[in-house]
Amino acid sequence: MGADAEAQIPILDFGKQGLVLEGLEQLQGSSEEKWKAMCMKVREACENHGWFVLKCDESIIPKSLRQEILVAMKALFDLPEETKQKHTSPKPYSSYLGNCPVIPLSESFGVDEAAQLDKARAFTSVMWPQGNPSFCETMNSMSSKLLEMNYMVLRMILESFGIMEKYYESHLENSSSVFRLMKYKVPPPSDDRGAAIGLVPHTDKNSLTILFQNDVQGLDVLTKQGNWVQLEIPEGSFTVIVGDSLKAWSNGRLHAPRHRVKLRGVEKERYSCGLFLLPKDGMVIEVPQELIDKDHPLLYRPFKYQDYLTYFVSNITDDALELYAGL
Numbered sequence: 001m002g003a004d005a006e007a008q009i010p011i012l013d014f015g016k017q018g019l020v021l022e023g024l025e026q027l028q029g030s031s032e033e034k035w036k037a038m039c040m041k042v043r044e045a046c047e048n049h050g051w052f053v054l055k056c057d058e059s060i061i062p063k064s065l066r067q068e069i070l071v072a073m074k075a076l077f078d079l080p081e082e083t084k085q086k087h088t089s090p091k092p093y094s095s096y097l098g099n100c101p102v103i104p105l106s107e108s109f110g111v112d113e114a115a116q117l118d119k120a121r122a123f124t125s126v127m128w129p130q131g132n133p134s135f136c137e138t139m140n141s142m143s144s145k146l147l148e149m150n151y152m153v154l155r156m157i158l159e160s161f162g163i164m165e166k167y168y169e170s171h172l173e174n175s176s177s178v179f180r181l182m183k184y185k186v187p188p189p190s191d192d193r194g195a196a197i198g199l200v201p202h203t204d205k206n207s208l209t210i211l212f213q214n215d216v217q218g219l220d221v222l223t224k225q226g227n228w229v230q231l232e233i234p235e236g237s238f239t240v241i242v243g244d245s246l247k248a249w250s251n252g253r254l255h256a257p258r259h260r261v262k263l264r265g266v267e268k269e270r271y272s273c274g275l276f277l278l279p280k281d282g283m284v285i286e287v288p289q290e291l292i293d294k295d296h297p298l299l300y301r302p303f304k305y306q307d308y309l310t311y312f313v314s315n316i317t318d319d320a321l322e323l324y325a326g327l
């Protein structure tokens with residue numbers, strides 16, 4: 001990555017700010033100002049880039065958990081193909097996906113509400129009928145932590161627009177989540193010379209995504225200026241990405257960046273996982289009045305997330321959001 005591009009990489013170090021995960025009440029006095037300043041940085045990153053690298057204190061997501069989830073993912077993807085195929089879901093992008101001709105190097109699972117212990121247990125018992133409590137616990141803990149982080153980032157975004165009090169609780173009540181686990185195989189030598197495609201360019205359709213990965217890089221994002229940038233995610237950091245649903249809800253103020261995975265000369269598997277926050281079934285995404293004014297005329301009609309996803313699945317196109325809900 002060139003120095004110019006690098007200078008633009010938004011890295012936000014939440015440090016102990018991560019303690020908001022344990023209750024905003026703890027942030028008082030002088031911390032209040034720091035908190036507000038950090039909220040503005042989050043907003044700027046989401047407006048200008050639509051993504052940022054999030055660093056936070058070890059106490060928020062300990063190194064041991066980060067290591068355990070990578071071990072757990074390897075064990076999951078090492079299961080026999082016929083076992084993995086037992087994970088099915090009527091929802092798009094949730095069933096086990098492997099050997100897809102468009103993205104042959106990628107395999108993935110989507111686990112609905114993995115932050116709820118019963119859901120994590122149900123998934124684990126399909127993969128390991130004899131039980132695998134440590135996998136279950138690790139997946140449940142990681143998804144719970146990433147869900148809390150998602151809530152925190154959302155809260156900061158709402159705070160930065162001055163509408164936290166009014167919308168935060170209802171936003172949470174109207175959200176659900178999917179924990180996705182992904183593996184990218186090492187490209188065969190013939191494929192490896194250039195850059196093998198791991199995941200095709202797309203915007204996330206949900207509201208907010210937080211990703212964690214092993215040390216194999218490969219995530220690229222398209223800047224607003226139209227250049228692909230290869231991200232170097234520092235060890236132990238997370239990538240926050242704004243999705244179409246939040247872009248629409250924010251009346252287009254936040255950017256939902258196109259991104260992809262490319263495997264360049266990699267020598268080992270890439271593992272990533274992410275918590276995808278999304279609007280609950282039936283919930284209508286509607287721009288709040290506070291985000292509409294003469295400088296920001298209404299850009300999107302109200303719509304339901306599931307209807308948008310159904311539209312996207314049958315009309316895969318780059319500008320799905322504009323075509324489906326744009327005014």
Ligand SMILES: O=C(O)CCC(=O)C(=O)O
Pocket residue numbers: 180182199204211213219259260261272273
């Ligand atoms: O594997 C990654 O780092 C990116 C995954 C991704 O963009 C997605 O699942 O939507």
Ligand SMILES: [Fe+2]
Pocket residue numbers: 202203204259
């Ligand atoms: Fe994505």
